[in-house]
Amino acid sequence: MNDLYKEIYTLFSRRWDEDLTEEQEDALDDKADELIEEYGWDAVYETFKSYLTQECLTPELSVNAAYIFWDFCWYNYPIHDPYEFMSYFYYRIDFNTKKYDASDILDSLTTTVLPKNGISAADLMKHPYYMPESDPEMIAAAERWKNK
Amino acid sequence: MGSGSSGGYGSGGNGSQPYAPSYHVTSDMLKMDKKDPDIYNPNTGYFKNPTATNLETAIDGNRFVFNGNRAEGTMTYVLDKNGNIIFGKRCNPNDGRKRAPHPTLIGGKDPQVQCAGMITFRKGRISSVDDRSGHFRPNSKSLEKVDAILQNICDNNPRLFDKNSKWRKS
Numbered sequence: 659m660n661d662l663y664k665e666i667y668t669l670f671s672r673r674w675d676e677d678l679t680e681e682q683e684d685a686l687d688d689k690a691d692e693l694i695e696e697y698g699w700d701a702v703y704e705t706f707k708s709y710l711t712q713e714c715l716t717p718e719l720s721v722n723a724a725y726i727f728w729d730f731c732w733y734n735y736p737i738h739d740p741y742e743f744m745s746y747f748y749y750r751i752d753f754n755t756k757k758y759d760a761s762d763i764l765d766s767l768t769t770t771v772l773p774k775n776g777i778s779a780a781d782l783m784k785h786p787y788y789m790p791e792s793d794p795e796m797i798a799a800a801e802r803w804k805n806k
Numbered sequence: 807m808g809s810g811s812s813g814g815y816g817s818g819g820n821g822s823q824p825y826a827p828s829y830h831v832t833s834d835m836l837k838m839d840k841k842d843p844d845i846y847n848p849n850t851g852y853f854k855n856p857t858a859t860n861l862e863t864a865i866d867g868n869r870f871v872f873n874g875n876r877a878e879g880t881m882t883y884v885l886d887k888n889g890n891i892i893f894g895k896r897c898n899p900n901d902g903r904k905r906a907p908h909p910t911l912i913g914g915k916d917p918q919v920q921c922a923g924m925i926t927f928r929k930g931r932i933s934s935v936d937d938r939s940g941h942f943r944p945n946s947k948s949l950e951k952v953d954a955i956l957q958n959i960c961d962n963n964p965r966l967f968d969k970n971s972k973w974r975k976s
Binding site: 674675680683684725728729731755756760761762763765766767769770782783784785786787788789791792 | 873876877879880903904905907908929939941965969
């Protein structure tokens with residue numbers, strides 16, 4: 659476990675909705691920003707994916723990680739494999755968003771990450787009825803996770 | 807198809823409608839929705855999104871709450887004709903494999919809005935809004951009304967807004 663992995667592990671090993679003061683939240687945000695400054699986004703992203711796929715093996719843990727990823731606004735950085743990334747969450751919850759994603763955080767992430775990374779099919783202005791759960795690319799990518 | 811156009815603001819980018827005090831659903835989207843009974847009932851029109859929530863009633867201390875938790879993520883919103891910002895989930899209660907578009911935040915045969923788009927929450931605080939609604943396609947000028955309402959809320963309690971949001975910075 660290298661230093662960056664340990665840092666990410668620490669940042670994400672908490673409940674997304676724990677009761678923090680705004681100052682405590684700011685400190686976490688600062689720490690997340692510092693990681694990117696120190697290691698670069700590419701390394702942070704790849705290490706986060708390693709954390710996600712090694713530590714977040716249940717629906718609850720993977721959705722929790724999605725919330726924290728959202729709160730750090732890491733969706734603003736380039737994600738070169740958006741379907742592979744987002745499909746991990748859907749694979750873990752077996753596309754059961756009703757049970758595991760009551761607040762639609764995965765829908766929010768998907769409809770943000772995909773268009774930002776060149777996939778216009780998830781652009782809600784053009785496709786108001788877009789659904790990750792019925793996107794053939796998402797389904798195929800989740801199937802790949804399942805078969806790994 | 808705005809409900810009336812006043813001069814000065816033509817059609818905006820992304821195919822938005824000319825500026826109007828209020829907007830109906832665009833004819834092409836209405837035509838499409840009428841083909842889907844899970845979205846539009848011939849007798850009652852658009853169903854009412856059960857998660858539709860008045861923004862001001864979602865305030866709980868220094869955060870917005872939604873669905874029992876602090877509000878997170880991006881949701882649909884409309885500014886209704888009475889000046890209320892209504893937001894809700896995209897999930898369609900009639901069929902989990904479908905979505906609930908902007909008109910369902912109001913419901914009925916001819917929902918009208920002053921503006922519509924997506925509202926983004928982070929840690930129970932508003933971080934941004936836009937005018938991206940494929941159903942209403944409001945003119946970007948209409949977003950100023952939403953901005954003014956949010957600025958008023960922010961002036962009363964800045965902690966309801968993300969520290970990097972434009973309302974908190976102004």
